[in-house]
Amino acid sequence: MSAVDDVFKALMDEAPKAFGAAWKDAKSFLPTELRKMALQLVSIAENVAKFEADDTQGYPPATGKALLEMQKRATENVLIAVTALTIIALEDTLNAVLKAAKGILGTVIDGLI
Amino acid sequence: LLGIVIGSCAAIEGCHPVVLISPYDATVESVLQGYRYSLNVLVKRAGGAAGTAAGTFDASKDAYVDLEAKIDGLVAQAKAQDQGVGCKLDDKTWNRIKAQFAKAAGLPASNPTTGDGDGYGCVTMMLSNVQQNLATLESIHKDPAQCVSKVPEFPTCLRPAAAQDIVNISNQTIDAALFVEHALKKQETN
Numbered sequence: 001m002s003a004v005d006d007v008f009k010a011l012m013d014e015a016p017k018a019f020g021a022a023w024k025d026a027k028s029f030l031p032t033e034l035r036k037m038a039l040q041l042v043s044i045a046e047n048v049a050k051f052e053a054d055d056t057q058g059y060p061p062a063t064g065k066a067l068l069e070m071q072k073r074a075t076e077n078v079l080i081a082v083t084a085l086t087i088i089a090l091e092d093t094l095n096a097v098l099k100a101a102k103g104i105l106g107t108v109i110d111g112l113i
Numbered sequence: 114l115l116g117i118v119i120g121s122c123a124a125i126e127g128c129h130p131v132v133l134i135s136p137y138d139a140t141v142e143s144v145l146q147g148y149r150y151s152l153n154v155l156v157k158r159a160g161g162a163a164g165t166a167a168g169t170f171d172a173s174k175d176a177y178v179d180l181e182a183k184i185d186g187l188v189a190q191a192k193a194q195d196q197g198v199g200c201k202l203d204d205k206t207w208n209r210i211k212a213q214f215a216k217a218a219g220l221p222a223s224n225p226t227t228g229d230g231d232g233y234g235c236v237t238m239m240l241s242n243v244q245q246n247l248a249t250l251e252s253i254h255k256d257p258a259q260c261v262s263k264v265p266e267f268p269t270c271l272r273p274a275a276a277q278d279i280v281n282i283s284n285q286t287i288d289a290a291l292f293v294e295h296a297l298k299k300q301e302t303n
Contacts, residue, residue: 029292033285033289036281036285037285039281040278040281040282040285043277043278043281044278047274047275047278050274051261055261056263057274058272058274059259059272059274059275060258060259060261062256062258062259063253063259063272063275066249066252066253066259067253067275067278067279067282069249070246070249070250070279070282070283070286071282073242073245073246073286074242074246074282074283074285074286074289076238076242077239077242077243077285077286077289077290078285078289080200080235080238080239080289080293081235081239081289081290081292081293083200083235084134084200084235084236084293084296085293085296087134087200087235088134088293088296088297088300092300092303
């Protein structure tokens with residue numbers, strides 16, 4: 001198994017645990033993004049190793065560290081996107097319920113306030 | 114669920130739509146697409162010209178100023194439109210997700226969010242990450258120690274391998290935000 005597959009597997013193993021109930025919304029979008037992330041992490045490690053063997057190749061550790069910071073933010077954006085999709089789905093559900101119940105609840109609320 | 118529905122109906126006469134996320138904003142989508150294109154052009158050109166005058170940070174300064182203006186404007190606009198709804202995922206869940214992924218990926222751990230967080234919406238948070246990634250890109254490009262140039266008169270550069278990784282990471286960061294805008298657009302048209 002390649003390093004990319006190893007990292008991808010580690011990320012995918014964590015995903016359902018991390019997302020809990022939201023995993024069903026996340027799983028259509030997340031695996032592709034996690035694979036990109038795995039490829040990127042391996043690329044960073046390889047390029048730093050290349051530079052250390054020959055400074056005309058790859059890039060120095062300082063760049064690797066900066067790119068990891070950038071990748072961390074990219075990862076955060078992917079996770080926020082999944083969160084946003086969950087919120088959009090919830091908002092749609094709530095508004096569909098509201099629309100369906102509008103007439104009935106209007107009468108109930110009038111009686112309560 | 115019933116509580117939210119009743120709350121939404123009780124606040125003002127009649128039921129009003131529940132707002133949990135900022136609505137679709139066509140400006141964010143179009144400006145962000147332009148930003149993505151310009152950033153790709155800048156990084157690919159600089160990476161391809163490493164070791165020459167055209168590959169230096171100074172040669173790209175104007176392009177960076179243009180990108181900064183675009184993303185700063187988008188972040189400011191998104192903050193103004195946030196409606197105070199935040200990116201509603203409780204801190205405990207969000208911190209757990211971030212920590213587990215950081216551990217699995219071997220990424221540096223970020224500081225846990227505490228209290229009520231910054232209260233910003235999902236789109237603002239994502240644009241903020243795009244903005245910070247631009248700052249990191251500039252810091253790489255302007256640092257001679259990260260260029261290790263063999264041409265003393267051109268001490269700064271984006272090394273080709275770094276340029277390729279920067280394009281991939283930046284696109285993933287931007288595309289996540291565009292993905293959400295597309296979902297919001299779809300929601301609005303349904």
